[in-house]
Amino acid sequence: MVKKGEGSMNLSRRTTMAGAAVLTGAGFLPKRAFGANERINVAFVGAGGKGNHAVKVLTGNPMVNFVAFADVDEARAVPSYQQYPDLPRYRDFRVMLDKHEKQIDAVVVSTPDHTHHYAAKWCMVRGKHVYVEKPLAHSIREVRDLMAAEKKYKLACQMGNQGHSGIGLQTLRLWMEEGVLGDVREVRAWSNSGWNKADLARPTGDPVPGTLDWDQWIGPAAKVDYSSAYLPAKWRGWNEFGSGALGDWGCHNMDAAYDVLELDCPSSVKLESTGPSKLSFPASVRLTYTFPDTKERGEVILKWYQGKEYSPERPADMDPERQMGTDGGGTLLIGSKATVVMGSHAGTPRIVPEAQHSKMAKSLPKVDKSAKNSSHYDNWLLGIKGEETCRSNFAYGGRLTETMMYGLIAMKVNRDQKIDPNKRLIVGDKDALEAIRGPEPREEWGIFG
Numbered sequence: 001m002v003k004k005g006e007g008s009m010n011l012s013r014r015t016t017m018a019g020a021a022v023l024t025g026a027g028f029l030p031k032r033a034f035g036a037n038e039r040i041n042v043a044f045v046g047a048g049g050k051g052n053h054a055v056k057v058l059t060g061n062p063m064v065n066f067v068a069f070a071d072v073d074e075a076r077a078v079p080s081y082q083q084y085p086d087l088p089r090y091r092d093f094r095v096m097l098d099k100h101e102k103q104i105d106a107v108v109v110s111t112p113d114h115t116h117h118y119a120a121k122w123c124m125v126r127g128k129h130v131y132v133e134k135p136l137a138h139s140i141r142e143v144r145d146l147m148a149a150e151k152k153y154k155l156a157c158q159m160g161n162q163g164h165s166g167i168g169l170q171t172l173r174l175w176m177e178e179g180v181l182g183d184v185r186e187v188r189a190w191s192n193s194g195w196n197k198a199d200l201a202r203p204t205g206d207p208v209p210g211t212l213d214w215d216q217w218i219g220p221a222a223k224v225d226y227s228s229a230y231l232p233a234k235w236r237g238w239n240e241f242g243s244g245a246l247g248d249w250g251c252h253n254m255d256a257a258y259d260v261l262e263l264d265c266p267s268s269v270k271l272e273s274t275g276p277s278k279l280s281f282p283a284s285v286r287l288t289y290t291f292p293d294t295k296e297r298g299e300v301i302l303k304w305y306q307g308k309e310y311s312p313e314r315p316a317d318m319d320p321e322r323q324m325g326t327d328g329g330g331t332l333l334i335g336s337k338a339t340v341v342m343g344s345h346a347g348t349p350r351i352v353p354e355a356q357h358s359k360m361a362k363s364l365p366k367v368d369k370s371a372k373n374s375s376h377y378d379n380w381l382l383g384i385k386g387e388e389t390c391r392s393n394f395a396y397g398g399r400l401t402e403t404m405m406y407g408l409i410a411m412k413v414n415r416d417q418k419i420d421p422n423k424r425l426i427v428g429d430k431d432a433l434e435a436i437r438g439p440e441p442r443e444e445w446g447i448f449g
Contacts, residue, residue, distance in 0.1 A: 031127050031155070032105070034385045039065040040129075041103050045093040045119045046110035048076025049233065050133050050160075054108045054377075055080045063381045067103050070096040074211040076232055091213045093119060097126060104128055106156075106384055114241045115219040117142035121447045124149045124157075129384045131377070133160040134251035135243055136394065136401040139438025143405070145448050147398040156383035158390045159397030161251040162376040163345030169256050170373055172333075172340065172349045174365045176260045180351075181335030185298055187257040188312040190305035191249035191329040197237035197280035203227035220441030237280050240439075243408055244281035245306040249344065250404040251397070253329045254302065256346035258400050260333075261300055265421040266403060267292045271410040274309050284309030287407040292421055304407060315339050317353045409435040 034040065040063055044051055047069040058064050066084060070093035071077035081089060090096040097104065106129035109119045117137040120130045124146075136159050137143045150157045163169060175181060205225030208214045214226045221240050236242035257263065266289040275283035284307025291300040305312045312332060314324060318341070324330060328344030332352075338360075339352040351357035351364075373391070374382060382388040392400075402424070409432050410417045418427040426432040440446070 031129075034105075036385075039063060040381055040384055041065050041067045041105045043067045043096060043100065043104045043107050044069050044071075044080070044110070045096075045107055045123070046133075047071040047080035047089070048073055048078070049110065051077070051108070051110035052079045054110055054131075055083065057377055058108075059083070061377070061381070063378070063385075068096050068100050072213040072216040073231070075209065092216055094122060097123065097128075101126060106130065106381075109133065110160075112217075112235050112241050113243050113247060114138045114221050117146060118220050118441070118445055118447055120146055120157075121149055124153050124155055125447075127153065127155070129156040129380070131158045131160060131380050134397070134401070135159075135247045135404060136251075136397050138243065140402050140405050140409075140436040141438050141448075143398045143401050147394045150394040156380060156390055157394045158376065158380035158383065159251065159392045159394065159401070160376070161255050161345075161392055161397065161400070163252055163347065164255055164259070164392040165373045165376040165379050166346055167367060167372060168342060168349055169259060169346035170367050171365075172256055172342070172346065173260050174367060175340070175349070178365045180338055180360075180364065181333060181340060182337030183298060184257075184261060184333050184335045185300055186334040187261070187300065187302040188305065188332040188334075189250075189253045189257065189302065189329070190312045190325065190331075191245040191253060192325075192327055193245040193249055193306070193329070195236045195242065195245045195248055195281070196275075196283050196285070196307050197244075197277065200238075200277055200280045202279065203229040218442075220445035222439065222442065239280055239408075239412065243404075244411075246281075246285070246287075246304065246404055246407055246411075249306075249329055250304065250407070251400055252345045253325075253331050254304070254404065255400060256331050256342055256349075257300075257302060257333055258403065259396075261291075261297060262294070263291045263300060263302070263403070264399060265419060265424050266290055266302075266406060267419055267421050269406050269410045269417045269419070271407075271414070271416055272310065273411065273414070274307070276411070276414045282411055283307050285407075285411065286310040287410065289403070289407070315341075315352050319352075319354050322354065 042064045048071055068088040070090040072091050107123040109132045111119055116132055120132045123130050206227050208226045236248055268290045270288040272286040273282035287304040289302040293299045326343035331342045333340045340349050341352050342349045379388055379391055383390040412435050413431045420427055
């Protein structure tokens with residue numbers, strides 16, 4: 001059992017100097033090759049919540065061996081700690097990396113959005129392969145830095161939008177390749193999540209629980225007093241820590257269209273919203289992304305909906321009793337030949353209306369069982385072994401996250417945005433340009449370059 005304060009704050013000189021070596025990449029162990037049956041030694045930054053989900057998914061996987069846990073919140077990490085009582089545990093993941101550097105091959109990062117970049121980069125410069133929960137980071141600057149690090153250190157990196165490896169997206173991709181939908185010029189994607197928190201005031205401070213290292217939890221963000229209004233999980237609704245419903249679900253429910261239509265950087269984002277808030281996110285939002293035409297396709301309009309005031313318009317011929325998507329939201333692709341509705345995480349694509357799907361069922365291309373994707377985690381592990389390419393690597397997951405963030409920036413400054421897709425820069429909005437960079441990290445928490 002971790003004693004209070006153990007593995008926290010009191011970093012060794014070696015660990016502190018390691019941070020200074022980031023820009024050169026000096027002093028760290030090289031990546032190693034793996035035998036066909038050799039296990040990958042995995043550590044966890046974040047063992048509660050999504051971290052515990054990762055532990056459950058990877059438990060029993062013949063490709064992995066668990067090395068250690070790091071979590072700033074011992075209470076949230078209890079399920080993982082109880083499942084593996086003999087595994088070393090730390091509050092400060094940097095201490096974990098310091099003490100187990102020779103053992104650890106790869107790290108799963110399941111922390112709040114605002115610490116994704118710092119935790120992932122700290123591991124990457126030490127030659128550790130990383131699996132990072134979505135969204136990839138908390139600012140476009142952070143996203144681009146992780147994309148550059150993946151390329152520089154030649155690591156197997158995966159963003160945790162697990163639907164990207166699912167049979168739903170694989171099926172949709174096959175339908176697109178076979179021309180089932182025809183030309184797709186409009187997409188509607190949405191979330192039914194409740195992370196929008198308009199007109200919130202800064203909460204008053206509460207006593208910090210003894211099981212929580214609040215300073216470590218804050219990490220690179222500006223220091224604020226602890227409040228139960230932030231934890232657990234409620235941080236998603238505060239823009240200094242989370243990314244709202246768009247950040248939580250955009251990388252899932254925009255993913256299918258972004259992939260099969262080969263979208264990249266939008267040229268504009270139009271904002272319609274209710275209840276803007278400086279500390280949080282509008283209560284309801286409709287974003288209209290415009291993606292310029294390419295040699296392969298025409299212009300695409302992608303509309304994102306969240307909150308009670310804005311709901312995606314149902315196709316006129318959709319069965320009235322049919323639910324649009326799933327409880328987590330969904331995606332609608334409107335083609336010149338057919339319209340497809342999907343659930344969250346690119347799940348269960350169906351032609352609209354149902355009668356048309358039934359009529360086309362026998363002729364619809366199907367994914368052969370022998371060609372079915374490995375799971376998202378297995379794909380990452382096989383990527384580490386050099387047997388597969390990570391499907392949502394940072395080159396892809398980073399671009400998807402950056403696209404989502406142009407919408408978050410529009411919410412933050414409360415106005416439409418024009419973007420130069422070639423330069424990947426917002427045009428004529430100083431405040432928005434500053435938002436691309438994001439806030440400067442607290443002293444000793446910066447790790448760019």
